[in-house]
Amino acid sequence: MASGISDAQLAVFVLSLRRSNPPSDTSIVLFMDSVSPRAREIMEAHAVEGVVFDKSKFGDIHPSTYRWPMITEAVEGRGAAVGNVLVADIRDMAFQGDPFEVIGREGGGLHVFTGVEHITLGKDGWNGGWVRDCFGERLLESIKDEVIICSGVSVGDRDNMVGYLKMMSSEMDLPSFKQCERNGVDQGVHNVLVHTGRLKGGGVDVKVHRQGGGTVANMQAGVAKYRRGEGVVNGEGRMVDVVHQYDRDGELQDHLFREFVEWDMAVxxxxxxxxxxxxxxxxxxxxxxxxxxxxxxxxxxxxxxxxxxxxxxxxxxxxxxxxxxxxxxxxxxxxxxxxxxxxxxxxx
Known part of the structure; x- marks a missing residue:
């Protein structure tokens, strides 16, 4: 989903991904509410498909909610032509390697990645609040000691990803969901599906990766570090393939904009x-x-x-x-x- 992002953020995402994933190997599909002339140039130069939608038809529903049925339809609609799938935020994501390498190393399934690890679901006001408001106090109590899983990036083979996407879309399509719907609440749904075993029960093979040795760095977790001149490394000192939430580190963000943005951003x-x-x-x-x-x-x-x-x-x-x-x-x-x-x- 690329709703409301800047041209610079688009450039970082697309150009860094294309270094390891050329058009012959990987299709990039972005859901956008508008396309600026510069964004169109970036997309045409790097074979990016833009699906433009009218966000006004969704009323007060936040893009982080209505993106899920759109993504589900896009993946299913391409049928057997789809192999592995990366579902990712666009605004604050960059790539240092191939995001699909984790499947080659550890096999198929749905690979998900932890976020902040020093606090559990039940003790975090945001994540715990999303779960409580949408699923009730009793369900939150049952998973309160679990680690927070980030919904901003997941990768998997087509079958497992479709199973996951259908369940995410189904949960957020319930009439009762409108009472708790707001920005970020999809992460609450994501955590419930992982930690209650609903995904596993639905035939989805879930593999959870921690920040210490994982291939995705969620920078807000404070585990991965940016090393000047090298890049972002995980807790074991190894380069990660995906850098999420790079805007949490001003020096890192400045480095990425210098590397991938070809125009003067400052007015x-x-x-x-x-x-x-x-x-x-x-x-x-x-x-x-x-x-x-x-x-x-x-x-x-x-x-x-x-x-x-x-x-x-x-x-x-x-x-x-x-x-x-x-x-x-x-x-x-x-x-x-x-x-x-x-x-x-x-x-x-």
């Missing part, structure tokens, strides 16, 4: 109104890890300008995820990172 302008006297730079994080002043709430960079103006030592900031990261230093050669969705600013 620079002069601030006006409350931001007069600032240089504003889109898709930029200003000075990560240095000259920090404070972290303050702010819904956009305009609010951050107001906050910064109220503090005598503030010379600039980064706005990201509804927060203002204020800085005591300006644009004097300090390092900037390309970060999609961030806005960097500094006083002239």
């Amino acid at each position: 620079e302008g002069v601030g006006e109104g409350g931001c007069e006297g600032y240089i504003i730079k889109e898709n930029t994080e200003a000075y990560k890890g240095i000259c920090d002043l404070s972290h303050d709430p702010g819904s956009d960079y305009l609010e951050c300008c107001k906050v910064c103006n109220g503090k005598p030592n503030c010379r600039g900031f980064t706005h990201i995820r509804k927060g203002c990261w204020l800085k005591t230093c300006g644009n004097n050669g300090n390092k900037e990172l390309k970060v999609v969705g961030a806005t960097g600013a500094w006083k002239v």
Whole structure:
């Protein structure tokens, strides 16, 4: 699913995957709500099929929910021509190797991968909340001590993947599901199907991989590490094939954008109104890890300008995820990172 992603995120996903999986071996099918001219160029150059859909027909349902029946239909509709299948987030995923190698090494089945491992389902507010709200307190109690499985990436042979996709789609098609539906809740369904044995009972051979020695790195888990000049390695120090959630590491994300994005992402302008006297730079994080002043709430960079103006030592900031990261230093050669969705600013 490539709903709402930037051209830069698309480039990282497609170009890194094509290094190990050429069009002659692997088809890439993306579900998109819009296609920009640059995105179309990327897709045409690398033989990517885009399935454009109208998200307005789904009403208030989140893309993370309605993607499942679309993926199921696409895989089933291609019939026996489909071999192995990778189901993956697009926005924050890159590839260092062939994602299907795990099947060659460990056989067929549905291969799933843990997320954060230092906390169990029952103790995590997000994942536990998804399970409780959709399946009830009793079911959550039965799997509360299990590890969290990430729904953002799974790989398997066609038969096992189709069985899994059908069960995911079926669970989220129930009338009762509308009462708990929201962003990310599909991961709750994913965990229930794995940990209650429903997948196994439905004939799906599930193989769970931990972060320590796995082939997929979910960066939010904090186990895999980015080594400058080498790449991302798992807990055993071996290179992983798939890097998920690369935006959790600013240096890693900056490296990927430098490697795969061929145009200048940063759009620079002069601030006006409350931001007069600032240089504003889109898709930029200003000075990560240095000259920090404070972290303050702010819904956009305009609010951050107001906050910064109220503090005598503030010379600039980064706005990201509804927060203002204020800085005591300006644009004097300090390092900037390309970060999609961030806005960097500094006083002239």
